[in-house]
Every structure is written in structure tokens, then in C-alpha cells.
Amino acid sequence: MRSPKAPGGRLAIDAYVEGVLAGDRAVLARAITLVESERADDAAAAAAVLDALLPHAGRSQRVGITGVPGVGKSTFIDALGMHLVKERGQRVAVLSVDPSSPLSGGSILGDKTRMERLALEPAAYIRPSPARGFLGGVARRTRETILLCEAAGFGTILVETVGVGQSETAVRSMTDFFLLLMLPGAGDELQGIKRGIIEMVDAIAINKADGDMRARADRARGEYRAALHLFPAPADGWVPPVLTCSALAGEGIAELWDVVIAHHAHLEANGSFARRRSQQALAWMRELVATGLETAFRAHPDVAAGLPPLESAVAEGRTTAFAAARDLLTRFRAS
Numbered sequence: 382m383r384s385p386k387a388p389g390g391r392l393a394i395d396a397y398v399e400g401v402l403a404g405d406r407a408v409l410a411r412a413i414t415l416v417e418s419e420r421a422d423d424a425a426a427a428a429a430v431l432d433a434l435l436p437h438a439g440r441s442q443r444v445g446i447t448g449v450p451g452v453g454k455s456t457f458i459d460a461l462g463m464h465l466v467k468e469r470g471q472r473v474a475v476l477s478v479d480p481s482s483p484l485s486g487g488s489i490l491g492d493k494t495r496m497e498r499l500a501l502e503p504a505a506y507i508r509p510s511p512a513r514g515f516l517g518g519v520a521r522r523t524r525e526t527i528l529l530c531e532a533a534g535f536g537t538i539l540v541e542t543v544g545v546g547q548s549e550t551a552v553r554s555m556t557d558f559f560l561l562l563m564l565p566g567a568g569d570e571l572q573g574i575k576r577g578i579i580e581m582v583d584a585i586a587i588n589k590a591d592g593d594m595r596a597r598a599d600r601a602r603g604e605y606r607a608a609l610h611l612f613p614a615p616a617d618g619w620v621p622p623v624l625t626c627s628a629l630a631g632e633g634i635a636e637l638w639d640v641v642i643a644h645h646a647h648l649e650a651n652g653s654f655a656r657r658r659s660q661q662a663l664a665w666m667r668e669l670v671a672t673g674l675e676t677a678f679r680a681h682p683d684v685a686a687g688l689p690p691l692e693s694a695v696a697e698g699r700t701t702a703f704a705a706a707r708d709l710l711t712r713f714r715a716s
């Protein structure tokens with residue numbers, strides 16, 4: 382036995398804290414598992430570990446990356462991660478917010494081997510997506526995981542998500558820079574950009590700008606640039622640039638990272654960086670309150686007893702959603 386154990390197969394709090402601070406990847410992985418745990422008896426230990434590590438977190442560049450399946454996210458992150466490790470001396474952590482398919486319950490980002498080069502790189506840490514159904518559809522504790530990775534000395538955190546709306550808003554709210562990857566395409570594809578997403582991005586990169594797709598990518602770049610002008614000027618004064626890249630050939634990757642650095646300098650210069658971080662902290666707090674309320678609600682004995690029959694009654698049309706919700710909330714409040 383290498384580390385002192387606490388009940389439940391956990392490490393002692395100090396062992397988590399010291400292991401993470403020492404950059405021990407095995408301990409980091411276990412610490413992430415601890416904060417992801419939904420077991421009530423893990424919550425206090427997770428909170429203690431986070432409290433101890435919080436002063437060591439925060440000093441990283443947090444970058445969100447989104448795009449439809451097949452746009453090349455894993456290829457891009459593999460190329461970018463290798464560039465950061467090899468050319469810029471960075472330590473890189475890769476996390477994913479996988480919204481899981483609402484229909485199949487399966488993971489969208491998938492179980493295939495992704496980021497093959499980066500996975501072998503000692504200066505990189507890739508947190509694999511949780512096994513199918515493992516978390517029962519509950520959002521992973523990505524914010525906490527970011528902090529753990531920062532405390533473990535990772536200076537760049539890449540948070541990947543699939544472009545399906547809700548998860549994008551979540552990732553945008555926990556990162557300093559939000560990148561949208563797009564496929565080369567002409568006018569009709571412009572229709573497909575959802576207005577809400579465009580308003581969130583700090584840059585657009587048109588991937589697969591290689592071979593016979595290069596010309597199309599250049600055309601798309603011009604069109605996206607023109608389209609971006611139709612949006613109101615962003616509050617932080619940063620106009621999102623549109624770039625082209627080839628994740629496969631490793632082209633445009635260094636230029637993209639230069640944009641991330643320029644963006645950071647821009648935000649620092651006008652005070653927006655601190656504002657964005659404080660917005661991240663606020664969003665985190667609100668999320669914790671919402672999760673805590675939901676947990677307390679479901680754990681309430683009268684709610685737990687009433688929930689299944691009321692759900693059936695609503696589904697079968699025997700009562701209204703409104704009446705059932707009011708009933709449940711009344712049970713929750715009456716204690």
C-alpha cells in the first residue's frame with residue numbers, strides 16, 4: 382500500500398492534495414474521480430481537497446473548443462496539444478464536456494481512440510470521457526476538474542465539447558477563450574451557424590483547409606468574416622477573427638495559438654479578463670447552488686416518495702405538470 386487510505390477506498394485528504402500539487406497523474410485522476418463522485422460520503426472529502434487546492438489554481442489559459450462531430454476536434458486538439466508541448470513548453474490538460482445523446486443516452490464524443498500522439502505525451506493529461514451511463518447523465522464536474530488540473534501544474538486547459546447548444550453555453554462560461562471549428566463550405570452553410578453560438582465565440586477556425594478543400598475553406602473564411610460584421614460589436618471589444626487551418630497537416634495551428642495569446646493580452650489590457658474570470662466564478666457558484674438544491678430536493682423523503690407516482694400521473698394525463706410540480710415543491714418546503 383503506497384498511500385494512506387481513508388474509509389471507502391479513498392486516499393487521505395493530504396495524499397490527494399500533495400499528489401496533485403506534485404503533478405502525480407495517478408493521484409490527479411483519483412482526485413477527479415473523487416470530485417465527480419455522486420456518493421454522499423465522498424462530498425465532504427471532495428470539498429476538503431478542493432478547498433486545499435483552490436489557492437494553487439487559476440493560473441492557466443482555459444480554452445473551450447467546439448464543433449460538430451467530424452469537424453476534426455480530436456485531430457485539432459492532438460495537433461494543438463503537441464504544438465503547445467513541443468514548441469511552447471506548455472503542459473496541457475484536455476477535458477471533455479460530453480452532453481451524451483439525449484436519445485440513446487450514449488456518449489457523442491465516443492469511445493474511439495482520440496488524440497493518439499498527445500495521449501502518449503508525458504506533458505499532457507487527457508481525461509477520458511466517462512464510461513457509458515457511468516454518471517447517469519449528470520453533468521461532469523468540469524469546473525472542479527479544471528481547478529485540479531491547474532493545481533497539478535497544467536498551464537493550458539483545453540475543454541472540448543460537441544456543438545449541441547447547452548453544453549456550449551456551459552463550456553463558454555468556464556473558459557477564457559472559446560473557439561468554434563467549422564467545415565469548409567459555402568453560403569448555405571452560413572445558415573447553419575446558430576446566432577447564439579456566434580455571439581459566444583472568440584475565434585472561428587475553418588478546419589480541413591487542405592488539398593482540394595483549401596479553396597473552399599478560403600471562400601468560407603471570407604463569407605464568415607462578412608457574416609460576423611452583421612453581429613453587434615462585442616462588449617469586450619474583441620472582434621472574433623476567422624482563420625483557416627488543417628489539423629491533419631498541422632497548418633494554421635501556431636497562428637491560432639497566437640490569436641489566443643493576442644486575445645488574452647487584449648482582455649488584460651482593457652480589464653475584461655478579470656471580469657470574465659469573475660463571471661466564471663459566479664456561474665460556478667450558481668451551478669453549485671442549483672445542483673445542491675436538486676440533490677436536496679430528490680433526497681427529501683416526501684419528494685422521493687411522491688416523485689414516481691406523480692411522474693406517472695403527469696405522463697398518463699391524470700394530473701397536470703403544473704399541479705404535480707406544485708405538489709412536489711410543497712412537500713419539499715414543508716419540513
Ligand code: GDP
Nearest residue numbers: 449450451452453454455456588589627628629
Ligand atoms: P471530431 O469528431 O470532431 O473529433 O473529428 P475527428 O478529429 O475525429 O476527425 C474526423 C475526420 O476528419 C477524421 O477522418 C480526420 O482524419 C479528418 N480530419 C480532421 N482534421 C482534418 C484536416 O485538417 N484535414 C482533413 N483533410 N481531414 C481532417
